[in-house]
Amino acid sequence: MTDSLAASIAALKEMVDEAGLIAGFTGAGISTESGVPDFRSPNSPWKRNTPIPFELFMSSEEARREAWRRKFAMDDLYRGARPNRGHLGLASLVTSGRMPAVVTQNIDGLHHASGLADHEVIELHGNGTYAKCLTCERPHDLSWIRSQLEEHGNPPPCRACGGILKSATISFGQAMPREPMRRAQKLALTCDLFLVVGSSLVVHPAAAFPAVAKENGARLAILNRDPTPLDGIADLVVREDIGAVLSAFIAGK
Template sequence: MTDDDVGRLRAAIEAAERVVVFTGAGISTESGIPDFRSPGGIWDRMKPIQFQDFMASDEMRREAWRRKFAIDPTLAAARPNRGHRAVAELVRRGKAGAVITQNIDGLHQASGIPEERVIEIHGNTTYAKCLDCGLRVELDDIRPAFERSGEPPDCRACGGIVKTATISFGQPMPPDEMRAAERESQFCDLFIALGSSLVVFPAAGLPVLAKRSGAGLVIVNREPTDLDQIADLVLHREIGALLGEAVGID
């Protein structure tokens, strides 16, 4: 990493009045959370369960919950890293009004960002919801019964299907969160994409929307992305070290 990289990113942030931070898996891999979509990631080793299959099959629901509880110890051990803390500092200073994230791990909230400032367009894996009545269900209320019986949980209120509060392949995007993400992208003057491959739509359309609406676009990702050509600044760097230096936190 060069001082010039840090300086250019710092200057872009300081010049902006309304920053949106958009995060993908790359910020959380620095906390030890495995990537799902990249080559060699979880979906390369284990075919994802489609939403339609989850809804149609008890067997698929059992498998989804088995996978969920198998990966939970890794997620539970993860802590916000320097990149998360730097994003939280931008929010604390009032520089960033919103954080849009593709991640489902809750690490932005754990870093101190208020819940209402985090827009989770792919949901959250730290709790579950009934797909019929919307009741929130805590995982600690589900795990013991599942480990005893191996049967997928039903809603205690209405008997409906309970699923982790994530957006699965084939599941509609959450409309409220998408509207909020689009609004923030349209009205920011700087859009910073951190650790996203920018290939998964509709999420990958958000930086394009920001750019077309007049915002500057910064992309920080280890590998090139399809949107590098429209960005004002592209840095192929580790997020925590680069953003930490630019924001001035350890």
């Protein structure tokens, strides 16, 4: 372990130990160790499979076919991804009772896979591991949708009401989910340490929560590979490898 890494871990541990209530906030950077590509790296596959805007998805059957093609192309790239040291470190903080929930911009479901219950993960951008009917909200299995698409050439309708099926994620132009946003806001207002992990903090409105916490008296720690717009107001900025830092918080280590 380098001196820089050891110092970063020590500084973050001190902040965690002094905190009564911690809010965790994660972005794509926490999942890259698991093989899930982020959005802004050079040659990111997301640039070849850009998500279809919600309005276009709703108005065009051709756009819906293309949206599902891109969805499954991306799924194939990180099929079998498992939670890494970063996910497990945050899960340990939740289990300890210090962190009520992890607020995440991610759609990969890896916080759930790390052992966290549904109420311990606040998904601001939805979840890409299943689909949902946009009319009746019935969940649908992705493998069934894929088999129907490959067999018939078009994505199937909802089996319950015939409505349009969409990955249970929030697309560009789609309204943010009210309850997760409310819960994230409450956590930002009540925590005394807001810990950002692997987020560029440029996607709004989600990126506003760290500033809300800071304005309400919380300390702000940012663990991210690249600079963020909020580095200037943070109490601690760490540029070290996310997994290497958060592995120090895994229970039993």
